[in-house]
Amino acid sequence: MKEIAKEVGTSQATVSRVLSGNMAVNPEIRNAVMECVKKHNYQPNILAQSLAASKSLLIGVIVPDISNPFFADLVLAVEMEAMKYGYSTILCNTGGDLAKEKYYINIMSRYKADGIIMVPRNIENKSFLRLIDNGMPLVISTLLADDFNCVAVSHYDAGYNVSRHLIDNGFTKFAFVGNRGDEKEAGFIAGVKDAGFNTDSDYVFIDISGKGTMNDKLQPILTGHMRENCGIFVLNDVIALIVLDALKENGVTIPDEMGLIGFDNTYIGKEVTPTFSSVAQPVNEIGRLSVELLIEQIAEKGKSPTKVKLETNIIARTSTKRYQ
Secondary structure, three states: OHHHHHHHOOOHHHHHHHHOOOOOOOHHHHHHHHHHHHHHOOOOOHHHHHHHHOOOOEEEEEEOOOOOHHHHHHHHHHHHHHHHOOOEEEEEEOOOOHHHHHHHHHHHHHOOOOEEEEOOOOOOOOHHHHHOHHHOOEEEEOOOOOOOEEEEEOHHHHHHHHHHHHHHOOOOEEEEEEOOOOHHHHHHHHHHHHOOOOHHHHEEEEEOOOOOOHHHHOHHHHOHHHHOOEEEEEOOHHHHHHHHHHHHHOOOOOOOOEEEEEEOOOOHHHHOOOOOEEEEOOHHHHHHHHHHHHHHHHHOOOOOOOEEEEOOEEEOOOOOOOOO
């Protein structure tokens, strides 16, 4: 800035104001400064700026699976919104591993990130929060969490609505494909029970953890009375695609014998044959509001947590649409 000030014939303070976007500077001087900047390819020292301002202008974004199109869309929405506030993002992919989650939180602390937006592996396990130094601002995204800033939909409500959708389309047996303790399953079961169905005889949980092919895991609904008229709810679209392939390999006709509905409404559901239904989350809104909440928390540390609950809607496609 000293060199630019000398060449232009102005003060270093004026050059600083121009580079910081102060529009009160005389237009002729501002243009002269910017021409000099372009001529010498001046680049600001971000590290020096962050030290001076006590801000890194970095946001850590921690997700469990960037290969899932939903999380890719979420990261894009966060990045675009963060840029509006002058922030850059650092992406961390945990692979659903708690140790990696802790590792990346430590990395963000060391990099002095101004805040973190994360999708935790398990919202019930809050031990990772002990690793956040000096009360680093945090927003939990896509999961509702007490005592923390969060932006999400109710997975319980979504599961309940899926049960109603399947029942309304004539399915009388039900299966959930996913992980134990998922709020989606809890809502799904509640909806099935409220409709008067017997979950002991007409409901099956398919655990996707552990070894074995999807074909092996689906055997309880591919044989016996469950094969007829069963509506299958899958925890996300990526797994729903695998389930769909297994059903087709076993000669299951969709939606005549079985119905299938995923979660997240990614492009996957509409690009396969048959197309499959899915629960849509407002991913762009989740990303935008997550950034807004984090920026507010950065500006006012210690502010009471805000919980933002958004609505889902079911995008019905071939796999469940028996009645038009």
